[in-house]
Amino acid sequence: MTTSTAIIGADVGGTYARLGWATLRPGEPIQVNGFRKYTCAEHPSLAAILRDYVHWLHTENLAPAIQSAVVAIAGVLDGDDLLNTNLAWPVSLSRTRHDAGLEQLALINDFVAVAQALPYADAAAMQRIYGEGALEMRLPALVLGPGTGLGVALRLADGVLSSEAGHAALSAGTPLEQDVLRLLSQQHAHVDNERILSGPGLVALYTCLCELRAVPAQWQTPAQIIQAARAETDTLALESTQMFAAWLGSLAGDLALTFGARSVYLTGGITGHLAAELHDDGFQQRFLSKGGLSPALRQVPVWRIEHGELGVLGALAWHAENALPAAARRSATEHGE
Template sequence: MQLLAGDIGGTNSRLAIYQTGPDAGLELVTEKDFASAEFDGLEAIIAEFLQQSGAEVERAAFGVPGPVRNGQCTTTKFHWQLSAKSINARFGFAATHLLNDLEANAWGIDRLKDEQMVLLQAGDPDAQGNRSIVSAGTGLGEAGLFWDGHQHIPFATEGGHSDFSPSTPLEFALFEHLTKQHGHVSWERLVCGPGLETIHDFLRQHRKAPAPAWLKQVMREQGSAAAISNAALTKQDEICDQALDLFVRLYGREVGNHALKIMATGGVYLGGGIAPKLIDRLRQGAFIEAFLDKGRMQELMASMPVRIILNQRTALLGVAHFAATMSL
C-alpha cells in the first residue's frame, strides 16, 4: 500500500510517498519540496506532486501548522483552509488525516536513531513516563506523548501561544515594550526565529546602541535572525550576543514549563530548525540552568533526559507512521 505524507510549512512543504506492508514498516519511494508561497493551498501542491510521481495513493496524512479540529485547520501563519474531507473527495483517498505539526513530530520520535539526536541532559537512566516535544522555528510548537504504561500516545497542544511570563527587570521591560505593540504577548513572540529578531531590536533600543552598518548589510544578505545568531556565535557584536543569550534562557524556561506541566519524566525533545544550529550554545549551560529553575521541582526536572532532534524529516516520518498505524 502506498501512503502520501506531508510536512506543511509556511516557507516549504515537503511531500513524500511511502510504501508500507502488513507490519507498518515504511520504505521511502519518492520525496519533493515545494515553496508554499507559490501555491494557493495544500490541494494544489498534492495535485502537482501526484501528477509528477504517478503514485496510486490509498491513504494520506499531513502535519500542518495550526490547531486541527474535526479534520479541519486554518494554518496559523498563512491562513490556508484545510479539510481532510475535501482532500478525500478530490483525490479519492480511502482516508486523509490532518495532524498538528508538533503532533506529527511526536509520532516520529520513535522512528529516530540515537545518532539523529544530541543529548543535552542525561537525566534518569531508567526514565519512563510522558514525553514533551518543543520546537522553535518559524513559530513555537509544543506537543506531548502520554505514556499509558505500554506505549506513548502523541497529543497536540497550542502551548506556544500561552502568556509569556517575565521574571527579571530586563524581561519586564521587554514585556512592556511588546504589550504596547501587540497587547497579548505569547511565548511564540520570543522563542522562534522572528522572536530572536524581536529581542535584538528591543535590546538595541533599551541599550541605546544602534546596529552597526556591517550588521545591517549582513542582515539584508542572510536574513536578520541568521545574521544576529552568527554575530553572537562569533562574538562579533555584544548586543547580538546578549540577544542570543536571552533567547536561549527563555527557550530553556519555556521548555521546562511545558515539561513540568505534563510531567515529562520520559524525556524532553527539542525539534525545529533552530536547536540543531545552536548546539554549542545550548550546551554552555544557560539553557539547562533555565530549564531546571523550577524551585522545589528542580530535582524532578534534573531527572528528565533532554535531547535535540537533528533529523529535519521527523514530522514527515511521523505522519507516515501515523497513516500506516491507522490502516492496520
C-alpha cells in the same frame, strides 16, 4: 490477514512543506521514500503542493499510484477549516482533498506527528543536551520546537496529546526578560510564547534589545542574526541568541513540570541553528531553575533531534498506528475473520 498501503506523508509549516511516501505494513519499519521539500509561499495552496508531488512521483515513476495522504500541519482543525496564524494560505480539508485529486486526506497537528515519530527516529539523530544514562524514550515525553511558530506535544504510552502551549502567555524570569515583555505588551494585546520562542520571535527579541540599549537594529531575519552572532560582529545578536536559548530552557522546564514529563525532545529549524547555545549552560540552568522542584527536573534528560524527515516520518507513523489497524479490522470483519 496482512494489510499494506502506499501513502503520502507530509510535514507542512509556515515556511516549508516536506513530503515523502511509504508502503506501510503492520510490524515493519517505516521507510520514507521520494523525500522532497517545497517553499510554501511559492505555491498557491496546500492542494497545489500535494498535486505537484503526486505528478512528480508519477512522471518519474517513483511510486505506485497513491490516492491517500496524511498531512502534519501547524494548527487545529475547526470542523472543515484549519485554524492557524503562520501558514501562507487558508486550508480547508474537503477542498484540499478535492483539489489535490486524492481519495483520502487526513490533517493532524504537526507536533502530534513529531511526537508520533519518536519511537521511529534514528538514535544517531539524537544529541544530548542534559541528563545522563542510555538513550531511551521515557514517557511521558515532551516535544517542543521553535520554527515559524512554537510547536508542543506530549507522547504518552497510549498515544499523543496535542498542545497549543505556544500560544499560552509568555512568562519572564529575569529583569531583562521583563523589560522585553514590557515592550512587547505595548505592541500586542496578548504576548504568547511563540512571540519570542520562534524564528520571527528571535527577530523580535533582537529588536527589543536594540531598543532597550538605544542601538539601531542592523538585522531583519533570524539567519542574519544567527550569522552575526556566529561571526561575533554584533554583541546584541550574540546576546539575543544566548537569551533565546535560556528563555527556551525556562519554558521547557515549566512544561516538563506541567505535564509531568520524564524526557524532553527539542526539534524545529531554530534548534538546529542554535545548537551551540542550547548546549551551553544557559539553557540547562534555566531548565533546572524551578525552586523546590529543581531536583525533580534533574531526573529528566533533554535531547535535541537532528532529523529533517521527522515530521514526514511522524505523519506516516500516525497512519500506521491509527488508520492502518482500523482498516485491517474492517477488512477482517468483512471477510468473516
